[in-house]
Amino acid sequence: MQSITCECGHSNPYGTSLCQACGKPLDNDVEVLSSMRYEGSARRSQTYNKTFVDRTWNFFSSVRVGVWLIIIILVAAAIGTIFPQETFIPPNVDPATHYESEYGTLGLIYYLLGFHKLYGSWWFIILLGMLGLSIIIASLDRGIPLYKALKTQRVTRHDQFMKKQRLFSVSKEAELEEIKYTLESLRYKVREEKGNLFAEKGRFSRWGAYVNHVGLIIFLTGAMLRFFPGMYVDEILWVREGEKASIPGTKSEDGQYYLENKEFILEMYDKEEKKFNSALSSVDGEVAKNYQSNVTLYKTKPNHTIGEDPELVKVKDGEIRVNEPFKFDSFALYQTDFKLNEFNKMSFELEEKATGKKFGKLTVDLHEPEKKYDLGNGYRVEIEEYFPNFILNEQKQPSTVNNLPDNPAFVFSMYSPDTPKGEKAFVGIQKNIEAGENLFKMSFAGIETKDLTALTVRKDHTLWIIALGGFIFMIGVTQGLYWNYRRIWIKQNQDGVWAAAHTNKNWYGLKKDLDFLSEKTSLAALVDKESDTKEEYRSSRRV
Amino acid sequence: MAEISSTLLYSAFMIYLFSTLFFAMSISDKKNEKAAHTKKWGKIGFITACVGFAAQLGYFITRWIASGHAPVSNLFEFTTFFGMMMVLAFIILYAIYRTNGLGVFAMPVALLVIAYASMFPKDISPLIPALQSDWLKIHVTTAALGEGILAISFVSGLIYLIRTVDQSVSSKKTKWIEIVLYSLISVVGFIIISLAFKGAGYEASFEIMNDQNQPEKIVYDMPAIAGPANGEQLDDTFNPLFSTPSWMNGANASIKLNTFIWSLLSGAILYGLLRLILRKRIAAALQPKVKINPDLLDEISYRAVAIGFPIFTLGALIFAMIWAQEAWSRFWGWDPKEVWALITFLFYAAYLHLRLSRGWHGEKSAWLCVLGFWIITFNLIAVNLVLVGLHSYA
Incomplete structure (x- = not known):
């Protein structure tokens, strides 16, 4: 397509509506004021509409489409908060039944539509992707021609351009030097050409929108990178007090990290504390003050082989509290959960029922129980079966819920010189069921408990990208919204001095500048065409 | 120190009340009075607002000293602070535009917010571990x-609608304006009715089965219109008219629903009384009082969004994400409060883009500002009280 040469001599690309140098409308039906938003520059979306690529480009470059995408995402996000998302329902329930039983038919529909996993759903991700595409295309479509247009603009503007501006006036005479001085005192950048003036202020604010869009795109890219292997680790680690455990997700060429939980601390607020007395006395339970794990970090030697007992080298000690994660390498450990007083070891004594005489004590490690316990002199006990978290299952058979020793139960075989064939007993908490009439029993002799801490293990290499995106977004949004691009043109014509002014936003501020200008100089006050006509329109309607 | 603090808050409240009156004087409709009158009372109103703000700042600082942490940790403290930020936002925008009419509406809305805040428990409470952070x-x-700044765009938008929507005939628009005004009046209703029943020492007890299937006693401090789901009344007070549906979860859902119904009822009575006295729509009665140039109102509400949007984004999304990363190990978790902050962000982003096109200035834009404030209040109140999540601290 050929370019259009304006009468001022500037050659404009095909599709331009206002000459990029002097502002002359290049076609008769061009509306100057509404073209001012992008300087009447040749935007691809407004110029071509032939191919599929053109039409796709035009679709995504439209602000209207962008706004619709925002609204759809907004509504979808709101729908996702009607009922809790799957991640917020109790971990041990089946979502298929949970939503219906908790929230009735609506809950069932919610579940069937997949709204319980809305934010990870394919259509939500596609919507976000479309919004990203819209941001990129709309910015390129406008940003680049706008940049060129603002760079090419000339001091002297065409009469038609001047006359059509929202703020305009013609003065009999005006002292240019005076105007220039006043505008400079208002911190305008003033250029002069053949007795005409062009004053501008805050051009950089025009880039704000594009800068913040770049920030958003970086942010969204960062959020997507999470799905690439190696960028992101999210594990949970439970460690008992006094024990060491390998930290999941931290294995690398030069070794594997281990963590020792030296102590878990739970502190409550003192109800007697005067400051919080009235608040604390109005709640039933106690209010937590601190959750803390004191830990030591270890690392294996680089060349250790799996299966061997690793040789651990201490790295450092640390304290982990809520809001104070423990950081090493690119990892961080967060205080996430805890469990107090988990059963750890249980002790029993072998007792002759008739005499109450005891024949030795055994201690069962509830995590790794031994099979046989020899008590000497021909007395021994064997564990036939062990149920760490005992329950009677649907067939009324003893069974276990999981491996956690929350409700340990045993089937013991007790052997003595008197009972060489052994006697069986089922022993649990507050339970002792014998297979027949036994001579001996296992009597309870104490329990040891331990606290557990749960830590979230996190590595996130995408954070800096996301932070950078957020930072750029904030710069752009501030730049675009806290400043505005004001322009004032002064032109000497046969019938006097013409003045026109334009701003992309905050006309109130521009008018204040112009009032000051016409007060300090002999320039006639600029008239706002728009608000005058509006006022007339309104009063005519009221009649 | 805690006593000084509450005295200061109380004084701030009274000073704001006077400031409202002074602003109302400045736009009073007497023909023989001139611009000097408007200017004088506007100035007095503005100075009073600043003094009130200083007093409330005093409350904030002394309460901080008394509790040892920034007093923004429960619903009372936060809502009070939100009211204070509305006043600050008003002060900033008044300094730019010098519009007395804005004060007549902005100060009462801030007053309402602060009065609403005082209905929550005011005890100085200790910080749970999750809140122990500089963030x-x-x-x-x-x-x-x-x-707070975005709220001013609502105030300005509302004045725009009162000023420009044709009140000579009843229309959808006039109805919606009345609904907005009625909701503001319902907050007054809520405050009056809570104080009244509190003063009378009203109590109604019910026994319900809680989540652990244990019997639990809950106490209403207003007559129970909506009784608890499957609850048994323990005294011979007013019988509930219906039971709260069981899908309404969360702590004390039935009490909250009941309070909400009472607020709407008392709001309706107040609104009805006003209509009887005025003998026309409230907006129609207000219309001749506001003579601000609509273009200026449109400009103010747009400017308020332009100033407020970046600050909101920084505070409610970016700082929130940084803290969430430190406290919960992830910067984003689709918690309802987070989602509603995102919705607020998206809404105002859509508003800013719509302002690029011509047809969305003026009235449509004013309606959007009203809707935006509804989203903000929904996030402040409903998300904490109705939708349960990580942010329900109160």
């Missing part, structure tokens, strides 16, 4: 300031 003050104060 508490940074995140919450910035977010509240952003919301």
Whole structure:
């Protein structure tokens, strides 16, 4: 397509509506004021509409489409908060039944539509992707021609351009030097050409929108990178007090990290504390003050082989509290959960029922129980079966819920010189069921408990990208919204001095500048065409 | 120190009340009075608002000293602070535009917010571990300031609608304006009715089965219109008219629903009384009082969004994400409060883009500002009280 040469001599690309140098409308039906938003520059979306690529480009470059995408995402996000998302329902329930039983038919529909996993759903991700595409295309479509247009603009503007501006006036005479001085005192950048003036202020604010869009795109890219292997680790680690455990997700060429939980601390607020007395006395339970794990970090030697007992080298000690994660390498450990007083070891004594005489004590490690316990002199006990978290299952058979020793139960075989064939007993908490009439029993002799801490293990290499995106977004949004691009043109014509002014936003501020200008100089006050006509329109309607 | 603090808050409240009156004087409709009158009373109103703000700042500082942490940690403290930020936002925008009419509406809305706050428990409470972070003050104060400025865009938009919507005939628009005004009046209703029943020492007890299937006693401090789901009344007070549906979860859902119904009822009575006295729509009665140039109102509400949006984004999303990363190990978790902050962000982003096109200035834009404020209040109140999540601290 050929370019259009304006009468001022500037050659404009095909599709331009206002000459990029002097502002002359290049076609008769061009509306100057509404073209001012992008300087009447040749935007691809407004110029071509032939191919599929053109039409796709035009679709995504439209602000209207962008706004619709925002609204759809907004509504979808709101729908996702009607009922809790799957991640917020109790971990041990089946979502298929949970939503219906908790929230009735609506809950069932919610579940069937997949709204319980809305934010990870394919259509939500596609919507976000479309919004990203819209941001990129709309910015390129406008940003680049706008940049060129603002760079090419000339001091002297065409009469038609001047006359059509929202703020305009013609003065009999005006002292240019005076105007220039006043505008400079208002911190305008003033250029002069053949007795005409062009004053501008805050051009950089025009880039704000594009800068913040770049920030958003970086942010969204960062959020997507999470799905690439190696960028992101999210594990949970439970460690008992006094024990060491390998930290999941931290294995690398030069070794594997281990963590020792030296102590878990739970502190409550003192109800007697005067400051919080009235608040604390109005709640039933106690209010937590601190959750803390004191830990030591270890690392294996680089060349250790799996299966061997690793040789651990201490790295450092640390304290982990809520809001104070423990950081090493690119990892961080967060205080996430805890469990107090988990059963750890249980002790029993072998007792002759008739005499109450005891024949030795055994201690069962509830995590790794031994099979046989020899008590000497021909007395021994064997564990036939062990149920760490005992329950009677649907067939009324003893069974276990999981491996956690929350409700340990045993089937013991007790052997003595008197009972060489052994006697069986089922022993649990507050339970002792014998297979027949036994001579001996296992009597309870104490329990040891331990606290557990749960830590979230996190590595996130995408954070800096996301932070950078957020930072750029904030710069752009501030730049675009806290400043505005004001322009004032002064032109000497046969019938006097013409003045026109334009701003992309905050006309109130521009008018204040112009009032000051016409007060300090002999320039006639600029008239706002728009608000005058509006006022007339309104009063005519009221009649 | 705690006593000084509550005295200061009380004084701030009274001073704001006077400021409202002074602003109302400045736009009073007497023909023989001139611009000098408007200017004088406007100035007095503005100075009074500043004095009130200083007093409330005093409350904030002394309460901080008394509790040892920034007083933004529960619903009372946060809502009070939000009211204070609305006043600050008004002060900033008044300094730019010098519009007395804005004060007549902005100050009462801030007053309502502060009075509403005082209905929550006011005890100085200790910080649970999740809140023990410097980000508490940074995140919450910035977010509240952003919301306060955005609230001014609502006030300005509402004045725009009162000023411009044709009141000579009843229309959809006039109805919606009345609904907005009625909701503001319902807050007054809520405050009056809570104080009244509190003063009378009203109590109604019910026994319900809680989540652990244990019997639990719950106490209403207003007559129970909506009784608890499957609850048994323990005394011979007013019988509930219906039971709260069981899908309404969360702590004390039935009490909250009941309070909400009472607020709407008392709001309706107040609104009805006003209509009887005025003998026309409230907006129609207000219309001749507001003579601000609509273009200026449109400009103010747009400017308020332009100033408030970046601050809101910084406080409610960016600082929030940084804190969430430190406290919960992830910067984003689709918690309802987070989602509603995102919705607020998206809404105002859509508003800013719509302002690019011509047809969305003026009235449509004013309606959007009203809707935006509804989203903000929904996030402040409903998300904490109705939708359960990580942010339900109160």
